[in-house]
Amino acid sequence: MAHIDYYFATISPFTYLAGTRLEEIAQKHGATITYKPLDIMGLFSRTGGTPPKDRHENRKEYRVQDLRRGATKVGLPINLQPAFFPTNMAPSAYAIIAAQHAGGGDLGGLVHSLLRACWAEDRNVAEDDVIKACLEANGFDPSLADSGLLSGAETYAANLEEAVAKGVFGSPFYIVGNERFWGHDRLDDLDLHLSGKL
Numbered sequence: 001m002a003h004i005d006y007y008f009a010t011i012s013p014f015t016y017l018a019g020t021r022l023e024e025i026a027q028k029h030g031a032t033i034t035y036k037p038l039d040i041m042g043l044f045s046r047t048g049g050t051p052p053k054d055r056h057e058n059r060k061e062y063r064v065q066d067l068r069r070g071a072t073k074v075g076l077p078i079n080l081q082p083a084f085f086p087t088n089m090a091p092s093a094y095a096i097i098a099a100q101h102a103g104g105g106d107l108g109g110l111v112h113s114l115l116r117a118c119w120a121e122d123r124n125v126a127e128d129d130v131i132k133a134c135l136e137a138n139g140f141d142p143s144l145a146d147s148g149l150l151s152g153a154e155t156y157a158a159n160l161e162e163a164v165a166k167g168v169f170g171s172p173f174y175i176v177g178n179e180r181f182w183g184h185d186r187l188d189d190l191d192l193h194l195s196g197k198l
Contacts, residue, residue: 002031002194005175007163008111009040010092010125011085012171013078016115017070018184022174023108025187029194031176035100035107036159037093040171041086043160047169053086070184077120084124091145092125094152095135098144101151105139113137 004026008015026033041051052063064080071078092114099110113134117123123130132142163173167180174181174190181190192198 002029002176004031004033004190005036005166006033007036007038007159007168007171007173007175009043009171010037010089010096010111010114011087011118012040012115013067013119014070014170014184015172016078016112016119017067017074017076018172018187019074019076020108020112021184021187022172022190025191025194028191031194033108035096035111036163037089037096037111037156038159038163038168038171039089039093039156043163043169043171046160046164049169051086074184076116079119079122082118083122084126085118087118087124088126090126090153090156091128092131092134093156094149095131095145097152097155098148099135099138099140101148102140102144105135107138110134110138110140 004022006022022033043049044051052060067078067080096107096111099105100107114125114131117130117134118125125131128145131145135144136142166175168175170182172184176190176193179193181187189198
């Protein structure tokens, strides 16, 4: 059985555009997923990336066009200037880590609902009430937002270290064995790889 390590940031617009396709692909191939939320700004500083606000205007303009086109292609609503971006990713990441440990709900749905909150609903994923609502909507106990914070912080930091060691440099990023796939627009390649065609 194939296994996918999934590295992502809970405020990444390109991760939002992935929707729930990863989960659909994994189900199709009987693959398992480990969700590894990480600090994307920390990842950028460790791997040669530049935060969006510090990029050249040419890159900023292209990013907006790319997001608009990408959202249209996958049929997702998007606010290209969300009210709460950037924001503190740690609380939402800790909740995902706690939910993965607890089990019993829709983890992919939780991740997507947090991303949607940022990029389509103008909600702040650093706020407890937003996180708890997303947990509850996806079958998890909302109190997970307040539990295991030390463990969550340790796992969140470890995810970043592991990501750097494994060659991750952006979000979303998928690893199967030694094969790495970067970006929502590489999910078709991941699907083909799991099919044995790539």
